[in-house]
Amino acid sequence: MATSTPQDPAAPSASSAPPRPAALPGPLADSLVFFASGAVLVLEILAARMLAPYVGVTLETYTAIIGVVLAGIAFGTWAGGRLADLIDPRRMLGPVLVAGGLLALATLPLVRGLGELALARGEASAIVLLALFGFFPPAAVLSAVSPTVVKLQLASLRETGAVVGRLSALGTAGALLGTFLTGFALVAELGISPIIIGLGATLVIAGIALGLLLAASGHRRSVGGVLGVLAAALVLAGLGVASGSRCELESAYYCARVEVDPARPSGRLLLLDTLRHSYVDLADPKRLEFDYARVIGDAIDVLRPPGRPLAALHIGGGGFTLPRYLAATRPGSRSTVLELDPALPELARDRLGLETGPALRVRTGDA
Structure with missing residues (x-):
C-alpha cells in the first residue's frame, strides 16, 4: 500500500521558485563578452600612453598599470x-555597459587632472594612485559583464564546461584583439583622446540599447x-577634450612636444614623454646645449x-641637432638619418626648422 509523505509547508516548491531568466541569443552573448573584454585591454594599452607624459615610461609605470588592471578584472569578475x-542578470547588463562607458570617458579628465599632481611628486606611490583612480573603476565594471552573461547562459550544470569555456575563450580573443589593434594601429592613426x-x-550607446532590448515589463x-x-556622457567627453593633452604630437612611440627656452628665445627643447631629448637653437645651429x-x-x-x-650616418634623429651642426660647421657634409618614429621628422619640420634635401636625407622605420 502506497503512502504519501506530508510536505513541509515552509519548504519552497518547484512551482514557487522564481522563473529562471531567459538566456540571451548565442551571438549576442558571445559579442558582449568579446567586446567588454576587448574594451578592458584597450584601456590598459592606452594607460601606458596616458601616464607617460606625467610619470615617464618605466618598469614602475608598467607594473602599476598591469597590477591595477588585473586587480580590477579580479574584483569585477567576483562582484x-x-x-x-x-x-536578474538581464536587468544588469545594460547598466553595467553604461557605467563602464561613463567610467572610460572619465579617464581622460581624471588622469590629466591628477597627472599634474603626480608630476610634481614624482614618487612610485603617485604612479600607482594615478593608475588606480584612472583605470581600476572601468576595468572592474566591464569585467562584470562576463560572469553576468555566464549566469544567463547556463541552462544546466551539465553545460557548465562548454559554456564557461566558450565564453572564456571569446573574452580572451577580444582582449587579444583590443591589445594588438590599439598598440599597432589605433594610437598611431587616431591618438588617445x-x-x-x-x-x-x-x-x-550599446548599454542603452541592450537595456531597452532586455527590459522586462x-x-x-x-x-x-x-x-x-x-x-553625462557628453559632459565627460567635453571635460576630456577641455582638459587638454601635454602632447603636441602623439605617435605609436612617444608623447612629443616642443617647448621654447625661456632663457633663449631661439632655443627649442624637444621632450619625448618626460625625457629632455634634444635642444635646437633656430638662430645658431652650431650651438650644442647638451653635454x-x-x-x-x-x-x-x-x-x-x-x-x-x-658623410655621416645618424641612428636616430630626434630634434636633428647633430645633422644641422655638421651642415653649419662642415659645409658640404652629407647626413643620412635613420629615425624609427615617422612622426618626429614632421614635428621637426614644423617646429625645429628641419629642412631635408640631398645634404640631409631621412629614412623612417626600423633600421
Whole structure:
C-alpha cells in the first residue's frame, strides 16, 4: 500500500521558485563578452600612453598599470558573479555597459587632472594612485559583464564546461584583439583622446540599447533616464577634450612636444614623454646645449680636421641637432638619418626648422 509523505509547508516548491531568466541569443552573448573584454585591454594599452607624459615610461609605470588592471578584472569578475546571483542578470547588463562607458570617458579628465599632481611628486606611490583612480573603476565594471552573461547562459550544470569555456575563450580573443589593434594601429592613426571618447560612447550607446532590448515589463527604461545618461556622457567627453593633452604630437612611440627656452628665445627643447631629448637653437645651429652632443662634436673634430665635409650616418634623429651642426660647421657634409618614429621628422619640420634635401636625407622605420 502506497503512502504519501506530508510536505513541509515552509519548504519552497518547484512551482514557487522564481522563473529562471531567459538566456540571451548565442551571438549576442558571445559579442558582449568579446567586446567588454576587448574594451578592458584597450584601456590598459592606452594607460601606458596616458601616464607617460606625467610619470615617464618605466618598469614602475608598467607594473602599476598591469597590477591595477588585473586587480580590477579580479574584483569585477567576483562582484559581477555575486550580483548576478542576487539580481536578474538581464536587468544588469545594460547598466553595467553604461557605467563602464561613463567610467572610460572619465579617464581622460581624471588622469590629466591628477597627472599634474603626480608630476610634481614624482614618487612610485603617485604612479600607482594615478593608475588606480584612472583605470581600476572601468576595468572592474566591464569585467562584470562576463560572469553576468555566464549566469544567463547556463541552462544546466551539465553545460557548465562548454559554456564557461566558450565564453572564456571569446573574452580572451577580444582582449587579444583590443591589445594588438590599439598598440599597432589605433594610437598611431587616431591618438588617445579620440579612441577613449569613441570607446566610451560606444559602450554607453550599446548599454542603452541592450537595456531597452532586455527590459522586462514593469522595468522599462524612462526617456529621462536615457537622456540623463547621454548628457553625462557628453559632459565627460567635453571635460576630456577641455582638459587638454601635454602632447603636441602623439605617435605609436612617444608623447612629443616642443617647448621654447625661456632663457633663449631661439632655443627649442624637444621632450619625448618626460625625457629632455634634444635642444635646437633656430638662430645658431652650431650651438650644442647638451653635454653628450658637445662630446660627439669634440670627438668628430679629433677624428677629422675642423671644417672638412663628412658623410655621416645618424641612428636616430630626434630634434636633428647633430645633422644641422655638421651642415653649419662642415659645409658640404652629407647626413643620412635613420629615425624609427615617422612622426618626429614632421614635428621637426614644423617646429625645429628641419629642412631635408640631398645634404640631409631621412629614412623612417626600423633600421
